[in-house]
Amino acid sequence: MEPRAPDEPLVSVSDLTVRFSRTGQTIQAVNGVSFDLAPGEVLGVLGESGSGKSVTLRAMLRILPAHRSSVTGTIRVAGRDVLALSGAELEDYRGGTVSMIFQEPMLSFDPVFTIGQQIAESVRRHMKVDQQAARARALEMLDRVQIPSAKRRLDAYPHEMSGGMRQRAMIALALACKPKLLLADEPTTALDATVQIQILLLLRELQREFGMSVIFVTHDVGVAIEVADRIAVMYAGRIVETGSVREVIRTPRHPYTQGLLSSTVRGELRGQRIEAIPGSPPDLAAMPPGCAFAPRCKHARDECLRAVPGAVDVGGGHEARCVLLKLAA
Amino acid sequence: MLLYLVRRLLYVIPIGLAVSAICFSLVFLAPGDPLSAVLPADASLELIEKLKADYGFDRPIPVQFGKWVARAVQGDLGISIATGRPVNSELARAISNTFVLAFFACSFGFTLGLVLGFIAGYWNGTWLDKVVTSLAVAGVSVPHYWLGMVLVIIFSVFFNWLPATGMGAGGSSEWAWDWEHLQFVILPAVTLSVIPTAIITRTVRALVADILSREFVTALIAKGLSDRGVFWHVVKNAAPTALAVMGIQLGYLLGGSILVETVFAWPGTGFLLSVAIFQRDLPLLQGTILFLALFFVFLNLLVDMVQTLLDPRIRRT
Ligand SMILES: Nc1ncnc2c1ncn2[C@@H]1O[C@H](COP(=O)(O)OP(=O)(O)OP(=O)(O)O)[C@@H](O)[C@H]1O
Numbered sequence: 001m002e003p004r005a006p007d008e009p010l011v012s013v014s015d016l017t018v019r020f021s022r023t024g025q026t027i028q029a030v031n032g033v034s035f036d037l038a039p040g041e042v043l044g045v046l047g048e049s050g051s052g053k054s055v056t057l058r059a060m061l062r063i064l065p066a067h068r069s070s071v072t073g074t075i076r077v078a079g080r081d082v083l084a085l086s087g088a089e090l091e092d093y094r095g096g097t098v099s100m101i102f103q104e105p106m107l108s109f110d111p112v113f114t115i116g117q118q119i120a121e122s123v124r125r126h127m128k129v130d131q132q133a134a135r136a137r138a139l140e141m142l143d144r145v146q147i148p149s150a151k152r153r154l155d156a157y158p159h160e161m162s163g164g165m166r167q168r169a170m171i172a173l174a175l176a177c178k179p180k181l182l183l184a185d186e187p188t189t190a191l192d193a194t195v196q197i198q199i200l201l202l203l204r205e206l207q208r209e210f211g212m213s214v215i216f217v218t219h220d221v222g223v224a225i226e227v228a229d230r231i232a233v234m235y236a237g238r239i240v241e242t243g244s245v246r247e248v249i250r251t252p253r254h255p256y257t258q259g260l261l262s263s264t265v266r267g268e269l270r271g272q273r274i275e276a277i278p279g280s281p282p283d284l285a286a287m288p289p290g291c292a293f294a295p296r297c298k299h300a301r302d303e304c305l306r307a308v309p310g311a312v313d314v315g316g317g318h319e320a321r322c323v324l325l326k327l328a329a
Numbered sequence: 330m331l332l333y334l335v336r337r338l339l340y341v342i343p344i345g346l347a348v349s350a351i352c353f354s355l356v357f358l359a360p361g362d363p364l365s366a367v368l369p370a371d372a373s374l375e376l377i378e379k380l381k382a383d384y385g386f387d388r389p390i391p392v393q394f395g396k397w398v399a400r401a402v403q404g405d406l407g408i409s410i411a412t413g414r415p416v417n418s419e420l421a422r423a424i425s426n427t428f429v430l431a432f433f434a435c436s437f438g439f440t441l442g443l444v445l446g447f448i449a450g451y452w453n454g455t456w457l458d459k460v461v462t463s464l465a466v467a468g469v470s471v472p473h474y475w476l477g478m479v480l481v482i483i484f485s486v487f488f489n490w491l492p493a494t495g496m497g498a499g500g501s502s503e504w505a506w507d508w509e510h511l512q513f514v515i516l517p518a519v520t521l522s523v524i525p526t527a528i529i530t531r532t533v534r535a536l537v538a539d540i541l542s543r544e545f546v547t548a549l550i551a552k553g554l555s556d557r558g559v560f561w562h563v564v565k566n567a568a569p570t571a572l573a574v575m576g577i578q579l580g581y582l583l584g585g586s587i588l589v590e591t592v593f594a595w596p597g598t599g600f601l602l603s604v605a606i607f608q609r610d611l612p613l614l615q616g617t618i619l620f621l622a623l624f625f626v627f628l629n630l631l632v633d634m635v636q637t638l639l640d641p642r643i644r645r646t
Pocket residue numbers: 020022027029047048049050051052053054055056065068219284
């Protein structure tokens with residue numbers, strides 16, 4: 001591992017670009033995403049369907065289909081150049097330094113192995129311990145995520161558990177090897193409202209206890225406010241606005257963020273889906289040269305169409321990509 | 330689970346009875362007299378009547394059936410009209426010969442099918458996959474007897490490397506584990522293995538491609554497993570279905586192939602069946618069909634049980 005300056009962020013992504021090539025088309029799923037994340041910080045990523053949230057997380061863990069995607073830019077996590085990793089180093093990184101919780105816990109467990117086996121497998125891989133110690137660690141983690149009668153659940157198959165239980169088990173699996181960074185891709189979307197809240201509370205509690213950084217992807221503004229320190233709003237593969245939760249929610253500067261927040265009625269934040277902005281996101285196979293939000297933006301003007309607006313810092317690390325801000329400055 | 334097994338086993342009794350009734354009566358649907366084949370053309374009526382009485386052919390069919398079943402459950406299937414030997418011992422030797430052939434065909438076919446299927450599934454959509462898939466399609470489409478004859482022409486007639494027919498020098502029908510006998514089994518085994526190879530290739534290819542496209546494989550990679558670690562998960566997920574398909578294929582091969590055994594004059598059950606049909610050897614025919622039918626009933630039971638044991642999702646419910 002390379003030496004790391006003490007004030008270096010845990011995660012530093014710059015100009016991340018992901019393209020998929022499929023039947024002669026190039027899908028520009030992520031278009032120059034840059035952000036930093038401090039140790040112990042929680043970043044909430046908001047954005048509507050197809051805005052590139054999952055692809056960004058998958059690129060960070062290097063789990064995109066290798067032959068159909070091309071990833072450029074730099075991703076540094078815990079001092080490592082992630083895109084340069086290969087072989088055993090990459091395997092150590094996945095699940096050891098960074099781990100991931102997926103949206104659908106039923107689909108992300110292997111149906112023919114028990115929960116205990118699947119947690120222990122990861123523990124053995126990263127902590128270099130024997131089967132017994134790995135099993136003990138699995139049990140400890142199931143206890144830690146408050147799964148009742150954890151000992152019995154160790155030998156349960158995924159289909160024998162409820163959705164909420166499975167997501168707890170997924171969290172146990174993800175955290176068993178004490179990662180420095182947790183990538184959570186809509187971990188509560190597939191769950192009932194009451195279970196959602198329990199899982200969110202659990203995640204927040206564990207995040208504090210483990211002191212890890214989290215990138216939390218969600219559709220749900222309420223959830224983002226609940227769990228995040230900072231928010232990044234994505235649109236068509238770009239972060240169009242980022243800043244502290246407080247700043248972004250109170251004084252959104254990008255027209256897309258403004259639309260997003262106004263469509264989420266106050267007091268009813270949780271459970272609201274983002275959909276109330278008229279129009280639809282651009283075709284990622286034919287991205288416009290300028291601001292991708294222009295066709296839906298009521299402030300759009302000529303210069304919006306010329307080039308992608310640069311990020312403007314409006315103070316305190318609150319940034320947005322909109323020509324209006326440049327005019328104001 | 331135990332209850333399920335017992336219930337499945339009990340089902341076998343009525344199925345077995347029904348199957349034997351059908352086997353027995355099917356034979357009577359065929360035209361002609363069972364004894365005509367063995368009797369001289371000028372046999373006296375007296376002799377015919379006597380023989381009929383000896384074999385019990387003069388009794389009403391239900392009575393014949395009752396007697397036949399009663400003896401069959403005691404393991405006595407009667408006497409072959411053509412050879413005069415007990416059907417039992419004819420059958421036993423044919424079964425063991427068919428098993429030898431099936432053993433070689435399966436060892437070869439399953440290994441090849443698993444390897445090809447894995448390769449095609451793993452590199453799903455690439456040229457490698459396309460080559461393997463076309464081979465598999467060709468494999469299930471090619472007629473057995475045609476392939477058998479082509480192999481004989483190439484390896485026996487043209488190169489003179491391998492014997493064309495039989496299972497041992499001088500028409501021997503006793504198996505031994507030496508090259509003398511091995512060389513006889515190669516061509517029929519390869520011919521017989523083509524369809525199971527193709528079917529297993531296709532099954533495994535579809536299984537592997539499907540499993541690899543599932544979200545949990547991404548999750549396995551995400552937790553840091555190596556290709557080898559993921560491979561093991563793929564194997565365990567594919568195993569129940571792959572084993573069931575292999576079991577069924579093994580079963581078909583153990584049942585013997587009339588066409589392949591006839592082309593290669595391999596003295597197994599398929600060959601025995603064709604001999605019995607052509608000679609209208611009624612007891613032999615009934616005995617052989619009964620054995621094969623019951624064999625498939627048990628085979629299905631076995632496949633079901635293996636699949637149940639291997640798949641935790643069925644096992645616990
Ligand atoms: N493996 C892939 N091959 C081709 N295109 C892909 C692939 N994965 C994602 N995409 C495309 O990339 C774009 C971004 O997808 P992504 O999954 O990141 O969206 P998202 O923001 O996570 O949306 P959601 O909220 O629906 O999960 C989509 O248009 C999607 O079709």
